[in-house]
Amino acid sequence: MGSVKGLLNRRLGPVGILVIVLIGAAAAYGLSKVVPKKEDPVASATPTPSAAPCTRAKSTFGDPPDTFAYDKVDEKTRTSTVKALQLDEADGQVQMVKATRGGLTLGQLVGVPDQTDPADYAASLVASAQGGGAAVTRGKGFAIIPLQGGTKVAVGVRGCDTILISAQDPNAVQFLAENVFSAS
Numbered sequence: 001m002g003s004v005k006g007l008l009n010r011r012l013g014p015v016g017i018l019v020i021v022l023i024g025a026a027a028a029y030g031l032s033k034v035v036p037k038k039e040d041p042v043a044s045a046t047p048t049p050s051a052a053p054c055t056r057a058k059s060t061f062g063d064p065p066d067t068f069a070y071d072k073v074d075e076k077t078r079t080s081t082v083k084a085l086q087l088d089e090a091d092g093q094v095q096m097v098k099a100t101r102g103g104l105t106l107g108q109l110v111g112v113p114d115q116t117d118p119a120d121y122a123a124s125l126v127a128s129a130q131g132g133g134a135a136v137t138r139g140k141g142f143a144i145i146p147l148q149g150g151t152k153v154a155v156g157v158r159g160c161d162t163i164l165i166s167a168q169d170p171n172a173v174q175f176l177a178e179n180v181f182s183a184s
Contacts, residue, residue, distance in 0.1 A: 054118055062158065111158075141181035
């Protein structure tokens with residue numbers, strides 16, 4: 001957590017903001033490479049429990065951590081992320097926010113709605129990453145998938161949404177995931 005505070009306590013100029021945006025785009029691109037296609041045999045071989053109807057959470061991402069805010073991203077960023085991740089919005093609009101504090105962005109959160117079985121999508125992402133040889137680590141209610149270049153993405157389910165979390169700092173991914181998935 002010390003490195004997260006160090007990151008947040010630094011003042012970033014226009015170059016720093018540009019770096020954060022580029023890393024976010026790279027994370028979206030990297031995640032799009034592990035998102036299974038419909039015919040992916042690794043994903044289809046993943047055993048999942050029978051789907052019980054999901055119960056909507058009070059809010060997609062829960063309350064932000066202390067002193068943080070969840071700010072909606074602009075529609076262009078949201079749309080390009082949906083396209084890069086090859087997401088289907090048939091069950092509702094994909095939500096995307098950035099976790100910020102004092103004008104600095106810690107990470108991005110994407111909520112993918114699924115009215116039938118959001119755990120199935122999350123499990124397919126994890127199975128695809130593991131099938132590709134990634135060393136997936138698990139937390140309470142989420143998994144962290146390492147991507148090329150050292151970036152990490154947390155994947156888990158909250159209510160009727162599969163949540164994807166990316167950040168410039170791998171420790172920030174863990175920090176945000178613990179907050180999102182521990183909330184009720």
